Amino acid sequence: MNTQQIGRAGELLVQYKLLKYGIDSSALTTDSGIDLVAYSPKGKVALTIQVKANEKAKPSGGAGSSALDWWLREDSPAKLVALVCLEQNAVWLFTHEEFSEVAQQKSSGRLHFYMYLSDDVKTQKKALKSQFNEFLLENRVSKLL
Numbered sequence: 001m002n003t004q005q006i007g008r009a010g011e012l013l014v015q016y017k018l019l020k021y022g023i024d025s026s027a028l029t030t031d032s033g034i035d036l037v038a039y040s041p042k043g044k045v046a047l048t049i050q051v052k053a054n055e056k057a058k059p060s061g062g063a064g065s066s067a068l069d070w071w072l073r074e075d076s077p078a079k080l081v082a083l084v085c086l087e088q089n090a091v092w093l094f095t096h097e098e099f100s101e102v103a104q105q106k107s108s109g110r111l112h113f114y115m116y117l118s119d120d121v122k123t124q125k126k127a128l129k130s131q132f133n134e135f136l137l138e139n140r141v142s143k144l145l
Contacts, residue, residue, distance in 0.1 A: 001055055010053025010084035011035050014137070017091055021141045025049070033077045040145035047145060050078035056087035057117050065121045068129075069114035072099060074106070080144065082137070083113070091137040093144060098135075102126065 001009065015025045018038055025038035036049040052070040060067040070083050081099045083092040094102070103111035104125045115129045133139065 006053050006055045006086065007035075007051070009086055010082075011051045013053075013084055013086065013089065014049065014051050014082045014091055017137050018141070018145070021145075023141065023145050033073065035078075036082075038080075038145060043145055045145065047080055048078040049080045049082050050076050051082045051084060053084035053086060056085065060114070060116065066117045067114050067127075068117070069112065072103070072111045072113070074100070074109045074111055092132055092135040093137045093140040094135055095144070102132075 011027055014036060015027070018025050022042070023038050023040045025036045027036055028034055033050060034048040035051040037046055038049055039046045050072065052072060054068050054070070057066040057068050059065070060069075068083075068085050072081060076096060079096060081094045081096060083094070084090070099113060100111060103113040104127060105112035115127055115132055116123065117129050119128050119130050121128060
């Protein structure tokens with residue numbers, strides 16, 4: 001898949017998972033930093049979502065342990081950030097503020113967040129996939145929408 005297809009598949013996976021919880025969403029037609037608008041009839045709230053998608057994990061640093069990583073503009077206008085791994089059908093959902101806090105690197109107006117798939121990786125920063133289970137969409141949807 002090319003990057004546009006990966007991005008669109010990520011958006012569709014987020015929409016599918018939200019719809020399973022009764023939350024309607026719609027894709028925007030232009031890339032203005034917001035990919036989806038979701039509406040929860042239960043919470044009577046509409047929220048904007050920026051979706052960042054990976055097809056699969058790759059070796060960190062080119063030869064290291066398998067990791068997923070995503071970049072986001074610091075000034076992203078979306079209220080929520082959905083991080084997607086297509087290979088695992090996984091979606092993590094953060095508020096923009098939470099994403100800014102957990103991003104391990106910040107430079108030139110961009111935030112870089114990564115997570116290692118294995119718990120065996122030694123890291124000084126919070127960066128293991130298992131440390132972010134609370135942010136899985138299934139665990140967050142009732143709190144955020």
